Amino acid sequence: MTLPTILDRCETQGLRLTGPRRVIAQVLEDASDHPDVETIHARAAEQDPSISVATVYRTVKLFEESGILERREFGDGRARYEDAEREHHDHLIDLQTGEVIEFVDPEIEALQEKIAERLGYDLKGHRLELFAVRRK
Amino acid sequence: MTLPTILDRCETQGLRLTGPRRVIAQVLEDASDHPDVETIHARAAEQDPSISVATVYRTVKLFEESGILERREFGDGRARYEDAEREHHDHLIDLQTGEVIEFVDPEIEALQEKIAERLGYDLKGHRLELFAVRRK
DNA sequence: CTAAATGCAAAGCATTTGCCTTGAC
DNA sequence: GTCAAGGCAAATGCTTTGCATTTAG
Numbered sequence: 001m002t003l004p005t006i007l008d009r010c011e012t013q014g015l016r017l018t019g020p021r022r023v024i025a026q027v028l029e030d031a032s033d034h035p036d037v038e039t040i041h042a043r044a045a046e047q048d049p050s051i052s053v054a055t056v057y058r059t060v061k062l063f064e065e066s067g068i069l070e071r072r073e074f075g076d077g078r079a080r081y082e083d084a085e086r087e088h089h090d091h092l093i094d095l096q097t098g099e100v101i102e103f104v105d106p107e108i109e110a111l112q113e114k115i116a117e118r119l120g121y122d123l124k125g126h127r128l129e130l131f132a133v134r135r136k
Numbered sequence: 137m138t139l140p141t142i143l144d145r146c147e148t149q150g151l152r153l154t155g156p157r158r159v160i161a162q163v164l165e166d167a168s169d170h171p172d173v174e175t176i177h178a179r180a181a182e183q184d185p186s187i188s189v190a191t192v193y194r195t196v197k198l199f200e201e202s203g204i205l206e207r208r209e210f211g212d213g214r215a216r217y218e219d220a221e222r223e224h225h226d227h228l229i230d231l232q233t234g235e236v237i238e239f240v241d242p243e244i245e246a247l248q249e250k251i252a253e254r255l256g257y258d259l260k261g262h263r264l265e266l267f268a269v270r271r272k
Numbered sequence: 273c274t275a276a277a278t279g280c281a282a283a284g285c286a287t288t289t290g291c292c293t294t295g296a297c
Numbered sequence: 298g299t300c301a302a303g304g305c306a307a308a309t310g311c312t313t314t315g316c317a318t319t320t321a322g
Contacts, residue, residue, distance in 0.1 A: 016321060018277060037311080052279050057312060059277095075209040077287090078311060092251075105251055108244070115228075115241055131265040152296060154302060173286080188304050193287060195302095213312090214286060 003085055005029055006068055013066045023047045024059045034072055034080040034100055074100065074131075090130035139221055141165055142204055149202045156191045159183045164199075170208060170216040170236055210236065210267075226266035 006025040010017060027043040028035075035043070041056045060081050063069040072080045074093045090108065092101040108130060142161040146153060163179040164171075171179070177192040196217050199205040208216045210229045226244065228237040244266060 016276065018321065020278070050279080054280075054313080055278055058314095061313090071211075073209050073211040075207075103251065103254075105247065105254070107247055108251075111241065111243055111247075115239065115244075118239075118241075129267040131267065152301065154296065156303070186304080190288080190305075191303055197288090 006063070006083060009066075009068050009085070010063075013068070015062070015066065019048060020044070020051045020055045021059055023051060024056060025063075028063075028069065028081065028083060031082070034074075034082050036078045036080050038078070040081065074098075093131050142199070142219060145202075145204050145221070146199075149204070151198070151202065155184065156180070156187045157195055159187060160192060160195045161199075164205065164217065164219060167218070170210075170218050172214040172216050174214070176217065208265075210234075229267050 004012070006029045007017070007022065010021065010025060015021065023044045024040060026047070027040055031040075031043075037053065037056050037060060040060065041051065041053045044051045044056060060069055060071075060079075064071050064081070067084055069081045070084045072082065072091070074080060074091070076098065087104070088109075089102045089104045092103065093099070094101075140148070142165050143153070143158065146157065146161060151157065159180045160176060162183070163176055167176075167179075173189065173192050173196060176196065177187065177189045180187045180192060196205060196207075196215075200207050200217070203220055205217045206220045208218065208227070210216060210227070212234065223240070224245075225238045225240045228239065229235070230237075
């Protein structure tokens with residue numbers, strides 16, 4: 001069973017499948033990194049130079065609100081996006097180099113419930129995001 | 137043994153103790169939350185209305201570069217600051233309400249080294265920051 | 273056809289910076 | 298007295314938005 005593509009999920013959500021949206025969806029489908037809007041726009045523009053940055057902003061916001069993408073803030077002032085349906089993982093971010101390392105740690109996963117419980121905090125539908133920040 | 141105040145550390149660092157810096161240092165000393173620049177400025181202005189926002193920005197940046205403060209990005213677009221000398225803790229952030237819960241989990245602390253090792257990533261001088269994000 | 277989506281440019285915010293004045297040491 | 302620090306306003310960088318035009322369904 002293959003996971004549904006971003007485009008599939010756009011259809012499921014009943015989103016209008018415009019030219020720009022198809023291109024942006026494909027760009028994100030192909031991305032193995034965590035592109036920011038400028039990067040997404042650059043890649044989309046390779047397919048269709050008429051796509052504007054404003055549309056990229058509007059589209060990633062729409063996709064995020066539809067649960068298709070997840071927005072990440074890595075501390076460098078711009079938002080980055082990645083497919084929300086990818087298997088869960090955490091991030092190690094080096095603020096000096098901008099390097100982002102993905103990882104999954106079973107013990108950390110197991111700690112999520114425990115921590116929430118200890119704090120009396122309802123984690124339902126939430127996620128723990130782990131950051132290792134190399135400060136200056 | 138009492139911990140050195142922010143002002144103490146400014147002196148240790150050889151920073152010039154100007155009026156605005158004294159006030160901003162005291163504001164941060166008194167803060168039990170994670171104030172952003174606007175908030176810090178509002179509190180500082182109560183003591184001295186002539187302090188400008190630009191100075192608050194310059195001062196928190198200086199303090200951060202001096203290791204006196206730590207900058208936090210909680211995903212709402214503005215930076216927040218807290219005393220770097222406070223005992224280590226992580227944060228649970230609810231992006232919907234802006235609520236920030238501090239906590240320390242010994243198991244998570246113990247996992248830091250392990251994770252870094254597993255990734256071949258040098259954590260020296262770094263820190264794991266934990267976020268639980270309630271998305272929309 | 274009709275409402276939603278796009279492009280473009282202007283507007284918004286948070287933050288930074290240039291420049292001249294003020295003040296700490 | 299000197300050079301760093303501060304105030305003010307302009308500039309910057311990322312993101313959003315108003316409006317006229319295009320387009321998916």
